[in-house]
Amino acid sequence: MRLIFLGPPGAGKGTQAELLTANLNIPQISTGDIFRNAVKAGTAMGLKAKQYMDKGELVPDDVVVGIVEERLAEPDCANGYILDGFPRTVAQADALEANLAARGEKIDKVINFVVPKDVLLARLTGRWVCKNCGATYHEEFKPPAKKGTCDNCSGELYQRDDDKLEAVTKRLQVYEEQTAPLIAYYQEKGILLTIQGNKPVEEVYNEIINGLKS
Ligand code: ADP
Ligand code: AMP
Numbered sequence: 001m002r003l004i005f006l007g008p009p010g011a012g013k014g015t016q017a018e019l020l021t022a023n024l025n026i027p028q029i030s031t032g033d034i035f036r037n038a039v040k041a042g043t044a045m046g047l048k049a050k051q052y053m054d055k056g057e058l059v060p061d062d063v064v065v066g067i068v069e070e071r072l073a074e075p076d077c078a079n080g081y082i083l084d085g086f087p088r089t090v091a092q093a094d095a096l097e098a099n100l101a102a103r104g105e106k107i108d109k110v111i112n113f114v115v116p117k118d119v120l121l122a123r124l125t126g127r128w129v130c131k132n133c134g135a136t137y138h139e140e141f142k143p144p145a146k147k148g149t150c151d152n153c154s155g156e157l158y159q160r161d162d163d164k165l166e167a168v169t170k171r172l173q174v175y176e177e178q179t180a181p182l183i184a185y186y187q188e189k190g191i192l193l194t195i196q197g198n199k200p201v202e203e204v205y206n207e208i209i210n211g212l213k214s
Contacts, residue, residue, distance in 0.1 A: 001026060001080040001212070002105065004087070006182055007113030008175040009168065010120040010127070012197045012204060014136050016111075017084045019205050027076050030084040031064055033134060034071070036160075056162055056170030058088055058178060065095040072099070080108075088179045093186075110186040111208060113197040117172065124168045128157040142201065 001024055005013040017028040035053060038046030045063065052059045068086055071077070087093040100106055115123075126139040128148075132155025137144050144151050162171065186192040193211045197204055 010123040011113035056167040
């Protein structure tokens with residue numbers, strides 16, 4: 001099963017991908033996580049990506065597409081994957097389609113997460129992420145058992161720089177301008193599944209599972 005998770009920052013893509021990867025036994029490929037790891041490792045690509053991420057802007061298409069193409073060629077992607085946060089522009093979607101077509105493959109479903117803007121703001125500004133395993137928490141909606149500590153691995157939790165209000169506002173604007181056109185793009189291909197993401201995590205999860213079955 002090859003899936004794309006499409007939706008604004010804070011819609012719950014990462015949270016749902018974490019649950020679904022375990023169920024379907026396919027990897028989650030988050031371009032945001034790949035960039036954050038590259039920043040942490042101090043690679044040339046990380047340094048370049050950081051300039052855009054800090055401002056809430058998109059990393060240039062050619063950089064992102066190259067990284068995803070390399071990642072999809074790895075053996076653990078053979079049975080499918082969840083693309084979380086990619087594609088984010090029509091150019092990225094076209095490049096993905098061409099890359100898959102060259103291997104006789106295609107995307108099965110695109111899950112479109114719909115969440116009101118005020119909820120997105122509350123989710124992003126209260127998000128805490130594990131430095132070690134990447135698990136996601138929320139200070140109000142999904143608090144860890146012990147403040148500042150990951151339930152899974154006891155790693156330290158931190159708040160992303162780009163979850164500060166200024167960068168969040170920019171990221172939501174960038175989503176509307178550059179990523180939202182992908183809703184119509186995949187609707188036309190007949191593979192869009194729209195999910196109401198403004199519900200408890202388990203209810204969203206069930207809606208996705210039921211949608212994938214039908
Ligand atoms: P995305 O990957 O789409 O940017 P996340 O999965 O990281 O979004 O979720 C953003 C924040 O909202 C996190 O703090 C997460 O714990 C919280 N969250 C995710 N899904 C829900 C939900 N259904 N209800 C309440 N809070 C949620
Ligand atoms: P995310 O973790 O998905 O919220 O992504 C964090 C940041 O990484 C974004 O604000 C962008 O700067 C960058 N990024 C992640 N995925 C992409 C992508 N597909 N295209 C361009 N930039 C991306």
